[in-house]
Amino acid sequence: MKKTLIVIVGATGIGKTDLSIEIAEYFNTFILSSDSRQFYKELKIGTAPPTEKQLKKIKHFFIGNKSIENYYNASSFEVEVLSILEKIFLEKNFAIMVGGSGMYVDAVCNGIDDLPTVDINIRKKLIDKLENEGIESLRFDLQRMDPKHYEVVDLKNAKRILKALEISIMTNKPYSSFLKKKVKKRNFKIIKIALKMDRGKLYERINKRVDIMIENGLIEEVKKFYNKKHLNALNTVGYKEFFAHWDGEYSLEKAIELVKRNSRRLAKRQITWFKRDKNINWFYNNEKEKIINFIKKN
Secondary structure: OOOEEEEEEOOOOOOOHHHHHHHHHHHHOOEEEEEEHEEEOOOOOOOOOOHHHHHHHOEEEEEOOEEOOOOOHHHHHHHHHHHHHHHHHOOOOEEEOOOOOOHHHHHHHHHHOOOOOOOHHHHOOOHHHHHHHHHHHHHHHHHHHHHHOOOOOEEEEEEEEHHHHHHHHHHHOHHHHOOOOOOOOOOOEEEEEEEOOOOHHHHHHHHHHHHHHHOOOOHHHHOHHHOOOHHHHHOOOOOOOHHHHHHOOOOOOOOOHHHHHHHHHHHHHHHHHHOOHHHHHHEOOHHHHHHHHHHOOO
């Protein structure tokens, strides 16, 4: 039997964690998280990681295994996952990868372009420039150094712009010249499952989940990291909105409202990302038996 990686993706708050545990129990295997926000051990509420009870049910990888102080990217994730899968497949026929970070999922399924290791001093200078001059100055630099990538990159995403500039400056070549987009062959089968739900119902779930996070101490958790708000790991929904509140930009009530709104927007972007992949098979989040049967037949 060919070794198989079951990939379960979908929008934030749609129920991926619960379903993946049930499927892992059925196939007697382990789970690898591809939710880049759940890698960080310090973030225990705002990233909605599996509970202690869930972690005891099924062995998980990539939950709280990094620090917010560490730089981490999809390329490193690809290497680590492939190494772990090799070990899992020595004793299991199946492994499960679950999460909503599309770039990290793609890195494992398709491979990621081999990019040079970035000079830490270049990164620091660019981050300082971002903090002192704003994202517009980085956009200007990118447009000058790599007009091709400038046309396609998300110009609101400082992280993506920083990455492109880092490579361009270090190599003196446009970042786009490194992006060949060749799919790497894997020695295991991949079955991709995406979860769907009525948009209105999903948004209700997201709003309720934020309320529960607030009750569980999200605001107190975020406040602990205010003096580290410059870290890349903290530039994420559920944290950056409260940082802006303490910077005096708006009220606490407005910050909570923005966490909900930005979480809904994140869900919408995730759905758009996964819909472009024609190899993904879509199911409602309550169709466990149907999903299991589909996996067994394929």
